[in-house]
Amino acid sequence: MLKDVMRKKLREQGNRVTAQREAILKIFEEVGDHLGAEDVYQLLLRRRRRISKATVYRTLELLTSMGLLRRLEPNEGVYRYELAESSSNHHHAICTSCGTIMNIDLKDLENSIQQAAESIGFNMTNYSVVIYGLCPSCQKKINAETEMISSK
Amino acid sequence: MLKDVMRKKLREQGNRVTAQREAILKIFEEVGDHLGAEDVYQLLLRRRRRISKATVYRTLELLTSMGLLRRLEPNEGVYRYELAESSSNHHHAICTSCGTIMNIDLKDLENSIQQAAESIGFNMTNYSVVIYGLCPSCQKKINAETEMISSK
DNA sequence: GTAGGTGCAAACGCTTTGCATCTGG
DNA sequence: CCAGATGCAAAGCGTTTGCACCTAC
Numbered sequence: 001m002l003k004d005v006m007r008k009k010l011r012e013q014g015n016r017v018t019a020q021r022e023a024i025l026k027i028f029e030e031v032g033d034h035l036g037a038e039d040v041y042q043l044l045l046r047r048r049r050r051i052s053k054a055t056v057y058r059t060l061e062l063l064t065s066m067g068l069l070r071r072l073e074p075n076e077g078v079y080r081y082e083l084a085e086s087s088s089n090h091h092h093a094i095c096t097s098c099g100t101i102m103n104i105d106l107k108d109l110e111n112s113i114q115q116a117a118e119s120i121g122f123n124m125t126n127y128s129v130v131i132y133g134l135c136p137s138c139q140k141k142i143n144a145e146t147e148m149i150s151s152k
Numbered sequence: 153m154l155k156d157v158m159r160k161k162l163r164e165q166g167n168r169v170t171a172q173r174e175a176i177l178k179i180f181e182e183v184g185d186h187l188g189a190e191d192v193y194q195l196l197l198r199r200r201r202r203i204s205k206a207t208v209y210r211t212l213e214l215l216t217s218m219g220l221l222r223r224l225e226p227n228e229g230v231y232r233y234e235l236a237e238s239s240s241n242h243h244h245a246i247c248t249s250c251g252t253i254m255n256i257d258l259k260d261l262e263n264s265i266q267q268a269a270e271s272i273g274f275n276m277t278n279y280s281v282v283i284y285g286l287c288p289s290c291q292k293k294i295n296a297e298t299e300m301i302s303s304k
Numbered sequence: 305g306t307a308g309g310t311g312c313a314a315a316c317g318c319t320t321t322g323c324a325t326c327t328g329g
Numbered sequence: 330c331c332a333g334a335t336g337c338a339a340a341g342c343g344t345t346t347g348c349a350c351c352t353a354c
Binding site: 203210 | 332333334335336
């Protein structure tokens with residue numbers, strides 16, 4: 001269980017196990033991916049857990065440095081986080097219309113990317129692919145609108 | 153010439169050609185890639201061109217929306233920009249030690265990425281690959297340090 | 305008991321905005 | 330001449346920090 005992994009890691013590094021840290025990790029287990037600090041804060045409030053934003057920020061950073069969370073590079077605005085275990089082999093497709101983030105598996109590409117990095121003398125530790133475009137539901141919306149117009 | 157492209161596009165859209173806009177575009181032609189708003193502002197100052205930061209920000213946004221610049225997704229901190237023409241077929245390798253951004257050509261991957269996007273019903277318009285790791289010069293530094301220690 | 309964690313509010317840094325003034329077409 | 334652009338200063342907004350109080354160990 002992830003909670004136990006966290007407890008173990010915290011203790012190994014001389015950090016403490018606190019209710020706040022467990023609550024924040026639990027949010028990610030329950031709600032899932034791509035949450036920003038504000039999202040986490042609000043989700044905690046909805047669960048009647050009042051944790052200061054400062055603590056949310058500090059905890060997100062701690063969990064990231066411990067390797068439990070991964071921080072996504074924002075294309076726009078806010079840092080978002082996801083469970084690191086779930087993110088080891090996927091990348092992101094971001095809808096430019098509604099902002100939805102979808103996961104996408106690209107592990108077949110790993111070798112080609114690795115090679116390209118080597119070709120410029122770069123020692124790659126990891127990589128991230130972000131795809132921009134329209135998610136299925138925005139495509140539908142746009143198609144529907146187009147039909148409306150052409151049928152007028 | 154790029155300046156003429158800009159003039160043409162500005163007029164087409166009913167925007168004005170101003171000295172500030174030309175000066176900012178020129179910075180990118182002369183200095184090149186991966187500049188943040190503050191960089192552009194400082195480079196202008198060094199060239200004795202006092203342009204307010206507000207204008208720098210507004211112009212970077214305008215040039216981006218016109219397709220002349222591209223805004224890079226920051227992994228950390230600040231938005232950076234580069235000439236869009238130079239960025240059509242390259243991606244970025246970011247050194248996690250010194251922060252240097254290197255360009256890398258990955259156009260062979262385009263088809264595979266396109267296909268992966270389609271497989272989840274996503275209509276891709278473009279994509280971005282960011283590679284993290286150590287640039288050649290930081291690798292050297294680290295090797296040198298390691299030798300120093302082992303030879304003690 | 306005490307080092308480390310938390311909450312609060314203030315500070316921060318990048319970016320955006322309101323408004324008076326200026327200027328390209 | 331006047332819609333659009335600029336400069337300035339102030340506001341915004343997500344994030345970080347200083348400090349007094351609290352709590353896990």
